[in-house]
Amino acid sequence: MKARIIIFILSCFSAQFLMAQHPSLILTKAGVEQMRREGTKSPLFSASLNEVQKEVDEYIAKGIKVPVPKDLAGGYTHEQHKSNFLMLQKAGVLFQVTGNEDYARYIHETLKAYALLFPTFDRHPSERSYAPGKFFWQCLNDANWLVYVSQAYDCIYDWISEEERNALNSMLFRPMADFLSVETPQFFNRIHNHSTWANAAVGMIGLVMDDEKLVQRALYGLKSSDLKSTQVDNDGGSILQEGQEEAGFIAQIDFAFSPDGYFTEGPYYQRYAMYPFLIFAQALANKKPDLKIFEHRNGLLIKAVYALLYQTNSEGEFFPFNDAQKGMSVYSRELITAVSTAFHYGHKDEALLAIVVDQGKVSLDDAGLEAALALEKANVKPFVKPSIMFTDGPNGDEGGIGILRQYANKDELTLVMKYAKHGMGHGHFDQLSFLYYLNGDEIIQDYGAARWVNIEQKSGGGYLNENKTWAKQTVAHNTLVINNASQFGGNVTEADKYHGEPYLFNATDENIKVVSAKNNQVYKNTGLHRSMVIIKHPSFENPILLDLFRVTAKGQNNYDLPLLYQGQLMKTSFDFEVHESMEKLGNSDGYEHLWNEAEAKLTKGTSQMSWFSKNRFYTQSFVSTAKDKIIHARLGATDPEFNLRRDPILITRRTTTGNTLFASILEVHGAYSTVSEIATNTYSQIQQLEILRNDEQYSLVAFTHKNGGSWVFAISNNDNAAEAKHEVVQNGEKFAWKGSFHLFDQSSNQK
Amino acid sequence: MKARIIIFILSCFSAQFLMAQHPSLILTKAGVEQMRREGTKSPLFSASLNEVQKEVDEYIAKGIKVPVPKDLAGGYTHEQHKSNFLMLQKAGVLFQVTGNEDYARYIHETLKAYALLFPTFDRHPSERSYAPGKFFWQCLNDANWLVYVSQAYDCIYDWISEEERNALNSMLFRPMADFLSVETPQFFNRIHNHSTWANAAVGMIGLVMDDEKLVQRALYGLKSSDLKSTQVDNDGGSILQEGQEEAGFIAQIDFAFSPDGYFTEGPYYQRYAMYPFLIFAQALANKKPDLKIFEHRNGLLIKAVYALLYQTNSEGEFFPFNDAQKGMSVYSRELITAVSTAFHYGHKDEALLAIVVDQGKVSLDDAGLEAALALEKANVKPFVKPSIMFTDGPNGDEGGIGILRQYANKDELTLVMKYAKHGMGHGHFDQLSFLYYLNGDEIIQDYGAARWVNIEQKSGGGYLNENKTWAKQTVAHNTLVINNASQFGGNVTEADKYHGEPYLFNATDENIKVVSAKNNQVYKNTGLHRSMVIIKHPSFENPILLDLFRVTAKGQNNYDLPLLYQGQLMKTSFDFEVHESMEKLGNSDGYEHLWNEAEAKLTKGTSQMSWFSKNRFYTQSFVSTAKDKIIHARLGATDPEFNLRRDPILITRRTTTGNTLFASILEVHGAYSTVSEIATNTYSQIQQLEILRNDEQYSLVAFTHKNGGSWVFAISNNDNAAEAKHEVVQNGEKFAWKGSFHLFDQSSNQK
Ligand SMILES: [Ca+2]
Ligand SMILES: [Ca+2]
Ligand SMILES: [Ca+2]
Ligand SMILES: [Mg+2]
Ligand SMILES: [Mg+2]
Ligand SMILES: [Mg+2]
């Protein structure tokens, strides 16, 4: 009897002790104390706090609204539930930092409304998702909800009574955690950004409620499930990857990233996924420090933040390859959390503070406070993004992307070439495609996704039909289309099996930066090898981009090489015949969306086309044959809902037998002002571009400048060893070099 | 003999005395002293001086180049001569302010090279101009040259010897002045911006050389000339206007502007013309103060500067109606001079200083110095542009333009409706068209000119064919096209005879601003009456634009009402049938440049179309009949040189007999962020729009808000008296009001 009482007292005490730990998920008692004490010392932290307070006060003033779920994204009930979870999280912080109980009351009342609503229906009435949600059309949004609401709940956990806690736990939070996991295994147990959210949601509410069973489920996945390996999601992606045994949060870290922190779905989805990765990791660092989650896999999560930052243009916008809405950037709420987290839990890297300054706000947590305070003492220097290669695949051996950056005058040129994995359901058939930027502006674009996220008029804010029929297709990318068919026949399952092969990535010579990769799987019996070289030479106003796209094939093929340039055509060296009426370029693989505006027959030699965009001139010079054709296409055919932009596309078309090489040089030149009306350097400086040799061993191209300058670029096509020595005799002239490639300046030794 | 000597001495002395006055044209001895003394007190003046010094030093370092004329605009010789005159003027200022004789030497050497070149050939070899120039393809550019070079010459006039002066005067400057006047009367003696430059050029060099004959010629024109009234310029504009008797600079001031300072060619050309107006006026104010040139015609020249400033959008860009390249703005060199001049010679209006701050530089002369120094003392407030009407025609009775500005949240909405004179050779067939801006962004655009000024690739930088075949045509504007033909049959001579009639301009009620005008000449036997109303009401997120376009006609006509919206179509209340192949919309009057992308049959009632542009949503709601059709057209057909932008155009098409009314409401609503991915107010708030009455006496339209709000707008169509009383009974309801128009709020008294 006595023993029982003692045990009872102890367990009470222990429970009380644990209770007293709240908040302990993202905010901590000590952290909150420091915020109150030192937050005002940082103008940035104070401003961030004031902004949130203003926003939440206005929201609370409108009254609590927890509507019965009905709408898709963009619709009222969806947007209301979304606003609710974002505001609840912020209200939690405000309650802790200000001590104002109005915030706590608002949270508690809202949670009670959710607890009352939860048991009244099964799933959201819409049937568009492979995993329909509760408050939202898809579980994904419900997981978002729980990740944010867990944080709010943690903040008031000690403020409400035990009875109130028990009620919420049993009526809302435990059922919701089960709903998102055991009741929807196809959502919970994948290696996929959806599951990352699910894992974090279940884990975070588990940590708040001290429910170790939920935490273990979140960390290591469902032990048994009724998953079938043939199940696919809405985008056609597999639920279970071939041979996948692990699941849960730790497995996400282990399998969703390459060792460099590259995320196979691309930066747009990585940005989205980083929030649950980092916020649950923060919670684990606070509540389960022994896990050393931020050190897991050589500090993978911190590396992943840098990988994201490096996958942006000069304006901080993510490269929009794979399904991605353009304009998403380091200014997103996810990256505001990510950068502070990387500073606090990473290496206290002051370089990150430059981004914090640009962002103009910090997350209201220990990490945000530390970054804000560090800023007051630091001598902030610009955040320099290097030329860098990222590997893809958990082991880093499944292709990747190469990013070359070059500077000239006040400009930054950024090239991205993609030879990574397909990227599952959100992947595009874009092997060996590239993007090219002048500062924040696209010179050569990736179309991005055909989607207006959260804009209800456009198919409920979801992916449009044209995302599949146009945006994912190969012709929507700056890479070769063979016989008018997309890579892998447009088959995701097939595409997911392969990846490109890195051949070269070399940015050690400041004046000649190279990325080169191969892919022999995208088209049957066809080898593709693309080498892109940024050359900086004083003869040219700006660095030039040399592109050698080599095809090894047998038999006759039709090759289309699209160039999604941005701007208005200025002048061409060939004569376009414009059409009196416009027809579609084809009936499938994206061609059905292209109007044939104009065509030209090319001649043997160097062809040129110039365009103008945002007060700069651009010229592509390329080697053409007398059998080549060029088509000026315009996007927008077969577009009954006006879902597509009317972008221009230049397509070089070549029908030939056997191997071939597409060689071109892209120049950025000159400038124009509509205010001074002064135009400078409106013409290309390239005189000629010529292929000297192209076979399995070597490609050699020669190009000349109008000022008489002359160069030969040579690359070995089958030996990428840095120490290998090469020697080629061409037209009686000897070219000898060490390493895979070399640029020979012929200007001086011309005969 | 003695007397002769005395006279000789006196005249020497007098000549010497006059000599000693240089510089005295734009710079003055006293002004230069002040610049040296006080210039450093103004960071803006110092920065402007340093910028010019850096620019001129770099230019001089490249060596003097005075090539034999050959090229058109954009070509080497053209651009070199243009750079020369701009740099010479600046070098003159630098010599005076810094005292560094290198600048004087540079000027003198360059002028000697010009003096040697001048007599070696007749006119520029190209034959594109009605008045071929000397160093340039058209006299206009030569006049530019002389206006700038006169200033440089004035600055070194005392520094070179009398012999050197005599040589330059007799070999270069007097011949050039004659060349631009007596030898090219069709260029010198018009009322036209070309002649303004010619007058200023001849007058300014006359003032420098103290050649009163030239000055009188400049001020009052050629006394006798061989002009024929049938001569026309390159653009089809008349050389002599019907009944014109005056010529010369004073006549330009008297006839080129309306009494408000509105310039009939529009702001783009006014900006261009203002420089010679203001710079010659400055010279006259310095050398011939008795002329009181800045007080002439009630201070017309200063009014004209304000008129220019008011004809800009929120970013200071000029409304691009008539031939105008978009992007020209208050940041142009002409406006930098103009604003300082208006400050110094006008009313020392501190409001102008806000523009000086935006411009970030001042002209290096007395006016610029005064503005810069004033800035140091002033409490600079934003420059507020009012809702304002400008009359056209020398007497202010030939139509005009109405500008309505309305503010909402942080935005400025700017509406411009045009019912001015045609504007001669650079006019467009755009009677009763409008432009609409949200801040600096076009909601509804005027296409502007089809031209790339100074970009040689595009037809030598001159007007493109498409300027005539597209940009000037009525279908390229937001106004009615009847029976597929442009206004006045596209005939400039005919169009120049007429103008629109102002009916109402009322911006006194902050919540209901109206511009209304008529034109019964553009189409035979047809009355056009357009009323545009910006309504601000708390029910609407932003002010709405009500447009009532009334047609009085007999017989059956086809009406096309184009809407040159900017952005991407979001959603329509009707179902567009998109075409499988695209055909041109017609064969003439601009229709040959339009592709028929999609068509829809409308139904009786309220039709709606929404679009998206730069993160904002727009909806036009309009009254449709069951016989109406709508066409989604795309610019770019019949465009062999890719000279046209691929802009979208919505065309409402109605074939009907007798009178008709096009009624619409345009809303700006909501916002979207690609960073937060949050979309707000993506839907229109208009429930219904209905025509209650439309006849010669009254138009009444009713519209309702989705929140139940309901309004009736009533306007008298034939009585614009402010005191007139009106009473209309409609469906048993009485509407009574005073003044021409009224907005009845029916929300409260609904039954
Ligand atoms: Ca950008
Ligand atoms: Ca052609
Ligand atoms: Ca603008
Ligand atoms: Mg893509
Ligand atoms: Mg892909
Ligand atoms: Mg126009």
Ligand SMILES: [Mg+2]
């Ligand atoms: Mg006009």
